[in-house]
Amino acid sequence: MKTQQAIRAAAVAIFTLALAGCSSWDGMSQRQKGAVGGAAVGGVAGAAISGGSVLGTVGGAAIGGVVGDQIGKNR
Numbered sequence: 001m002k003t004q005q006a007i008r009a010a011a012v013a014i015f016t017l018a019l020a021g022c023s024s025w026d027g028m029s030q031r032q033k034g035a036v037g038g039a040a041v042g043g044v045a046g047a048a049i050s051g052g053s054v055l056g057t058v059g060g061a062a063i064g065g066v067v068g069d070q071i072g073k074n075r
């Protein structure tokens with residue numbers, strides 16, 4: 001039961017951060033948009049792969065943010 005609670009908490013946190021990032025979406029550069037999107041996707045993937053581990057979620061978000069930033073740089 002604790003794993004599901006951790007997954008839900010991580011999903012809510014990621015959704016909240018993504019929503020907050022979208023509030024200023026129009027003023028963001030392509031790199032910033034890529035980093036936000038990558039962090040959101042990476043966080044969800046990290047939570048799914050690690051079974052809801054906080055470390056896995058944060059690690060996935062960090063890696064996804066870096067990858068998204070680099071992809072946004074090339075657009």
